[in-house]
Amino acid sequence: MELSPHARALGYALDVRAVTGSTNDDAAAALRAGASGPLWIVATRQEAGRGRLGRTWASPEGNLYASVALVAPCPMREAPQLGYLAGLALLDAVRAVAPEGAAGRFALKWPNDLLLDGGKLAGILLDGVARADGRTGLVMGFGVNVVAAPADAPYAVARLADVAPGIGRERLFLALSDALAERLTAFAGADPQVRLARLREAWLTQAAGREGGARVRVADGFKQGRVAGLDGQGRLLLETEAGIETIEAGDMTIISRDMRERRDSHPHEGRR
């Protein structure tokens, strides 16, 4: 497991662990303890890998579990939108290792998943960490199904091996560490007035659900429509029959024509 030379030159460090609870928790702990970052933590296996609030993230060996600890990449109120940067970096990475011509099989799903042929290939989870020195700490965690996808997931799943057999987690991590360093460096050097808007535009061009539509489970039911854009806070704008709905949190299912009927009989389950 190693960092790309570009990331190393930019001062990124790497901590590789055999087994850990959660790489996000480890990265957050490093930030709370005063790490000056940027630091990647990669584990072979996670015993308490997590998704949104308390959901577990299946973490067998062979898949990639990597979190990067960043110090003050942006003001705290902007932190949630860096999830879009994380998604774009991961997209860059899988495209870099996948065979030529496969780029169009990947897409990003709001807010923060990576899809391959419509199935969930990876999840991204961010933690904003308050530090004693007052600087914002941010953890970006990536869980990528490289060789194995959960068999019992209540949604379609995918593995990197489905498109790029023989590409291991080491090779993917090398590409991810490179792409993330590249994206973050560009973000840091961009005009603060427009960099978030540019990020949202770039993300939107890669978003699933712009044509076929999407269904989002929200606190009080489902909303269905077309992914129309992101607002200034990064919230989803869903064009429904009732008009444009602004959605801040929810689980999204992408609807493709051939999937529509199947999905209707299997509403996505989630705890929140």
Add this chain to the structure above:
Amino acid sequence: MARNSPFDPELVRELAGLISETDLTEIEVEKGDLRIRVARQPAQVVSVAAPHHSPAPVPAAAAAPAPAAAMVAPPAKPSAREHPGAVTSPMVGTAYRRPSPEAKPFVEVGTRVEAGQRVLLIEAMKTFNDIVAPRSGTVTEVLFEDGQPVEFGEPLMIIE
């Protein structure tokens, strides 16, 4: 928001019109150093904020509003927002009192906290942000329900 810039009532009116036409809850426009944000309270959000000076017999956050009684309450009182011990939201998102659905809340009314201690989380786009106590003291009010959408600057907790 429009500090140091000429106030533009026409623009605000135009944005307000746009908000009701599009069903958006918020629009923010930036031009040079002028920034105007027009927002409205979504109808389903029920504020449970109690005026902090009233001697509430039960903690406000413990009282779940009955659906029949649900109505649009006025936004949290300015008194809570301006309270020197108010913990306000640094972003738009969903506020949580506990690290995961099964876990215990970070704090309860009456909990003694140190400055810098984590007192709640705000989720926005799958980013979970620590919100810490700005100062040491005792939590005297919790002004939000677990899982409630919150706005920028909204008071969430009082620490005295």
